[in-house]
Amino acid sequence: MLDRRHFLSSAATGVAASLAFRSKLFAQLQKVPPLPDRSLLDKNEDAFWAEMRKQFIIPDDEIYLNNGTVGSSPVPVLRAIFDGYNTTEKMDQQDPEDYPIWGYAAWNEFRDPLAAFVGCKRDEIALLRNATEANSYIANGIDMQAGDEVLMTDQEHPGGEHPWDLKAKRYGIVIKKVTLPRPVKDAAQVLNLFNDAITPRTRVLFFSHITTFSGVVLPAKELAALARSKGILSAVDGAHVPGMMRLNISDIGCDLYSASPHKWLMATKGTGFLYVRDEVIDRVWCTIATEGWDDTKIRAERFQRIGSSNVPALWGLRASIKLANDIGMDRIERRHRQSADYILGEMKKRGAESWTSPDPALRCAIVSVNCPPVPRMDLENWMWKTHKIRIRGGDPNKLRLSTPYYLQKKDIDRFLDKFDEYKKRAGLA
Template identity: 65%
Template sequence: MFDRRSFLGSATAASMASPAAAQALKAVPLPAADLHGRDEDAYWKALRAQFLIPADVVNLNVGTVGSSPRPVLKAIFDGFETTEQMTQAGSEDYPIWGYGSWEAYRKPFADFMGAHVDQMAILRNCTEANSYVANGFDMKAGDEVLMSDEEHGSGEMPWMLRHRRYGVVVKKFAMPKPPKDAAAILNRINDAITPRTKIIFVSHISTATGVVLPAKEIAALARSKGIVSAFDGAHAPGMIKVDLNDIGCDLYTGSMHKWLFATKGTGFLYLRDESVMDRVWNTVATGGYDDPTRKADRYMQIGSSCIPTLMGLNAAIELATSIGMERIEARNRLLADYIHGQMVKRGAESWTSPDPALRGAIATVNTPPVQRMELQEWLWTNHKIRVRGGNPSKLRLATPYFLSKADIDRFLGLFDEFRKMKGA
């Protein structure tokens, strides 16, 4: 617990560190547009310099949280410096969002995700968006939501709350480990649908295995049976190119602080059209929540929030767009394929699909008898490499575009060393 002395000490330390922080945040030139064609390694190395992650740190856990690069941090800090002057032009203008429509921030992200601004609500994280769907979707006791057995807690628990309070039935299908193709997933969903199924809620990219589910085909299956389709897209923005209106789903949630490297505290809720909006009640409400003419904007009426976070979001979109999502996705997949192949050569059991269409930038492998948590602690404490996974022996290895092959080889060498040390 903080007392006054420790708080003041922390504040003093922060103020003393500010010149170093300012130095760390100095602008570093982005690579020339044609450098990728001339020297691909130099191009990605130049982008690595945009991140404050020290050179000796390897982050294979972007699946939990990304690191905002210099342009994003500059936009955030400049945003605070500007907004906190309290010199906004209008007498009713204040440096907060959560009451207005803020299309200057919604539209760039909607465009980036293949949506229209009227379909997009910017929220504070994916958990908040998932809670809107689970708590707000119009259902009665005995109605079923169908989900996979690989959903993240922030996707599953809101539905479990709805189950406990109102008797909605949470039904799960088992994801193949690994799925050999899209049909293996679609068949399991189709077989689990009953006359009581009202909504299918699944991850677009599994947080457990990194499998990229066939979202467009799942949405079409749901639509053919009169069922609403909803996706938890926490991992998708910035990892793969997404076109929400092409997918054809009814609802889609996500976060921007992972693979897009935007500000922490940014998430979103996409609603396809009024027919869906009419079935999803607001569960956070202030003035304007009940105005249907505001469309998706009415789900943004969440009270005082932080405008500089949205300025950082715009900068993250600008950076990703300048690189090109096709190029980012190809790089992400290339690195994931490499680390996955190398782990399989070492005898790891793959939970990542052999179908390239079902793989993104997460390679999940099972490595018994290696104990995941013991390896994770050893790697970070002794070698500054971050990994994550699941007990007892699952490793989830995330490969953002700024990693190098040398970073991955360093991890692989240490993994070999750890196994030898443990006699595994």
């Protein structure tokens, strides 16, 4: 057991360590050069992205190829989060009833830029913590009878699929799946698969806009139209989309959409959203209930009434939207595509089987390649522990390579060299 003197001295050490850490991180944030001027993008694209790399606190000798799991927040986002704490934690809000607790209010200063960024109305969007939470709200919120069907793909993430599994176990709904080809050849192939699997009991089409498994960009607009034409709800898991590709949810025309901007928009961890088309809002139940849960006048805000939550996270989200707008989503998407196409081409030259669509419209910044007999977990460990290169994949032999915009060609080439080296060492070349 700690005696008092020991406790006080260890507490003092802890405080000193946390102050040292804080000042180091603050110092690091202060040291970062200003954002490169957007005009540099027109003059010298590579130089612009090389400058942007400096906005990330990922160490210079690390290569991060896994925005597919989560993105690293750049300095403008980190600064905004700190500013958020600095401003709100003083507890000196003008209105005595105002506290920094997202979860009881509209937070339009955060919803407005987000709604503009993803192409919908403020009243159709609820700020949540991630796509898993939003997908759970969707599955829990829609009325279905035992025997009613939800149709999804065989490439859904656990955070998309399991909310429906829960509903199936609890209420007897039925989950049906279409098997996506590896790779998906074109949009018509996907549409036919879904169309053929729809039955009179199908109530919901649920699919990832970009799948976690292969990174295929599914034809969301066409699938939503197919669902609508048959009176079926369309719910899209767009975890990867904001920040990776331009997004206009209203144009897609789906009924529900979930996302995790902490992946490709590189927003604060724990910032997600749920979109519910205005005409559908009144049909969806809240999953978490507090004041306002049944107030249909507040539209989708009802779904973000989740109790006390973390407002500075939203400062970071807003900053990540501003950064993407300042650079331009068209330029970001183009960069994503260029880097991903380069890595895909190089992996194919090395004999990898592409599970990434050959149709450029059905791929963006996630490349998925099958590389038998390379054991992916051993490769993943070796890449990280020996060379500070972070990749991910799926057993036994699939690699999933994500290409965030700040990645340099030299980074990709270093990964490729190490991939060759691994194969030689393992006698697989």
